[in-house]
Amino acid sequence: MAATGASPLMDKTPESVLGGFGAVQQLASACPAALRAHWVGGADGASIIPIGIFATLHALRVAYEVRKGVQVAGRQPLLQELFMMLTFSFGGAILTGLMLGRVQPWLENNTTVPVYATAYLLMARMPGDVVYRLLRRLSPMSDVFLASVDGLVRGYGVTSAGVDLVRNMRGHPVSDSLVAWVLVGTVLGSGGGLIDDVLQISRARWTFRTPSVFTAISLDVKLSFAATVGYILSTHAWSFAERAPAFPLSPLLDRVLALVPHLSDQEAQLISGLLCSAVLGTTAHAQAARYAAAERAAVATARRKKFDGHEHPDSDNSSASSDDVDSASD
Numbered sequence: 001m002a003a004t005g006a007s008p009l010m011d012k013t014p015e016s017v018l019g020g021f022g023a024v025q026q027l028a029s030a031c032p033a034a035l036r037a038h039w040v041g042g043a044d045g046a047s048i049i050p051i052g053i054f055a056t057l058h059a060l061r062v063a064y065e066v067r068k069g070v071q072v073a074g075r076q077p078l079l080q081e082l083f084m085m086l087t088f089s090f091g092g093a094i095l096t097g098l099m100l101g102r103v104q105p106w107l108e109n110n111t112t113v114p115v116y117a118t119a120y121l122l123m124a125r126m127p128g129d130v131v132y133r134l135l136r137r138l139s140p141m142s143d144v145f146l147a148s149v150d151g152l153v154r155g156y157g158v159t160s161a162g163v164d165l166v167r168n169m170r171g172h173p174v175s176d177s178l179v180a181w182v183l184v185g186t187v188l189g190s191g192g193g194l195i196d197d198v199l200q201i202s203r204a205r206w207t208f209r210t211p212s213v214f215t216a217i218s219l220d221v222k223l224s225f226a227a228t229v230g231y232i233l234s235t236h237a238w239s240f241a242e243r244a245p246a247f248p249l250s251p252l253l254d255r256v257l258a259l260v261p262h263l264s265d266q267e268a269q270l271i272s273g274l275l276c277s278a279v280l281g282t283t284a285h286a287q288a289a290r291y292a293a294a295e296r297a298a299v300a301t302a303r304r305k306k307f308d309g310h311e312h313p314d315s316d317n318s319s320a321s322s323d324d325v326d327s328a329s330d
Contacts, residue, residue, distance in 0.1 A: 014262040028266040051115045058153050059119035061146035062089045067123045076204055084201050085120040091192030096184050140288035147284030148277045154189050155273030158224050159231040162188040176243045182228055189224030223279055227272040234263040
């Protein structure tokens, strides 16, 4: 096609500031396919499990965090814990689906819910607690790894499955709504926490309350909002002159937006994923240390209570040796 056939809008599209970095281009191009890769094996490379590798790791991450939560707050009936697991896993998709009037994506195939449910059963009800004990033994490495994977998935999710989903709804007024772009991207990355904040589904007895997000914004909401807005600005996806031509300040606002360094969609998605991965991984390391301290304190308290309830029979006549105390508290 001749160069003269390009539109004026395309001619004004700036080059990416990372265009000269070949390694970045290759990584940005390879990541989307890697995130969609399935477990494969055999000579023919057939799929072993009909779900993506990163989706499986995301399921393990959510199951692990839910299990740690109920381990501290108190175990609940299986169906209640399972409902909590699925809500945290698909909360963002549930809320954005309701907002946009779309079919719930987790209902569109026969594998997503069974795989996520299986992940929780392995984490919470497996004989011997093998999976959970293994992850606890590997903590904080396991916490950081799973959180980093979750961050990468989230960063790509709020951009490609959030912002791009709305702006590509051609012919629908919502595709020209900047509010919808930002809101859908933010909610998609933090929906599970928002539902729990309102309904308290992580507690034994649910209660409907005013969301605390209006007084203390959670890290998930902040991170999802930052990734969404950063993606919109860096890709120059929004143009006031194109989408709000009647607004008198559109030319001025477009000049301000043009000051933001331009990235291609794939590059911006990569940056978003790496940002979310780094933040959640770092946070998980700090939280793992606090959880381990709380776990040790809970064990010590349980041992003291056990000792107080089973006093040594010779305690009235002679003081117990350290070996006797250890024996009574085991």
